[in-house]
Amino acid sequence: MIVILLTILLCGAILLLLYHLQLYFIALYFSYFIIFTTLIILIFIFIEVYRVIFKGHAPYICSSNKLIKKIIKEINFKPNSVVYDLGCGDGRFLRQLKKHKQIQGIGYEYFLMPYIIGQIYNLFSKNKVKIKLKNFFKADLSQADYVFCYLITDEMAKLEKKLKQELKPGALVISNTFKFKNWQPENFIVINEKRKNALSNKLYIYKK
Numbered sequence: 731m732i733v734i735l736l737t738i739l740l741c742g743a744i745l746l747l748l749y750h751l752q753l754y755f756i757a758l759y760f761s762y763f764i765i766f767t768t769l770i771i772l773i774f775i776f777i778e779v780y781r782v783i784f785k786g787h788a789p790y791i792c793s794s795n796k797l798i799k800k801i802i803k804e805i806n807f808k809p810n811s812v813v814y815d816l817g818c819g820d821g822r823f824l825r826q827l828k829k830h831k832q833i834q835g836i837g838y839e840y841f842l843m844p845y846i847i848g849q850i851y852n853l854f855s856k857n858k859v860k861i862k863l864k865n866f867f868k869a870d871l872s873q874a875d876y877v878f879c880y881l882i883t884d885e886m887a888k889l890e891k892k893l894k895q896e897l898k899p900g901a902l903v904i905s906n907t908f909k910f911k912n913w914q915p916e917n918f919i920v921i922n923e924k925r926k927n928a929l930s931n932k933l934y935i936y937k938k
């Protein structure tokens with residue numbers, strides 16, 4: 731929200747400055763640029779709302795930094811292990827993890843906007859991870875040592891079957907907030923002890 735407000739203020743200030751300097755032509759093209767960018771963002775928001783409401787897909791909401799730090803602290807990721815983030819958004823979980831642990835990160839994301847944002851972050855990050863623009867239900871998960879996911883109930887039901895079929899014995903699944911219907915978690919981690927009943931405050935750990 732703060733970033734959006736600051737961007738609007740910055741664009742307004744640049745426009746005012748351009749008019750003040752009587753650079754009307756540049757101001758006009760800058761206005762076209764702002765309108766074009768706003769339209770693109772609105773189209774992406776529209777697609778996202780449509781996907782979530784009518785197709786039952788998980789929205790592009792990122793796991794919090796606090797949660798990611800907790801996972802890094804609590805889970806003993808083995809060196810050189812392969813970590814998948816199914817529905818990785820912009821890939822921030824894998825990048826953060828790679829900053830602290832020596833892992834190979836692979837993320838699947840089928841929505842174009844977070845995928846592009848993830849590739850841009852990757853360009854400037856020392857902890858680059860592989861992000862594939864693909865439906866993870868079509869991916870082979872047999873090489874995964876760890877799987878992380880933050881999805882919604884409908885997708886969890888389908889994913890449960892796939893993980894049980896494809897994961898190698900000993901692989902660990904970490905699910906943010908949502909549980910599998912028929913698979914009992916080995917353990918769970920509370921993110922924030924002070925907000926015990928909050929909606930998104932638990933990680934469920936499953937072992938194949």
Ligand SMILES: C[S@@+](CC[C@H](N)C(=O)[O-])C[C@H]1O[C@@H](n2cnc3c(N)ncnc32)[C@H](O)[C@@H]1O
Nearest residue numbers: 790791792793817818819839840841865866880
């Ligand atoms: C709630 S976000 C979680 C993002 C990231 N894992 C995190 O925790 O920060 C869920 C993401 O999964 C993506 N997604 C949902 N179903 C998917 C599928 N079948 N294949 C690929 N991506 C999917 C959505 O587009 C969305 O960006």
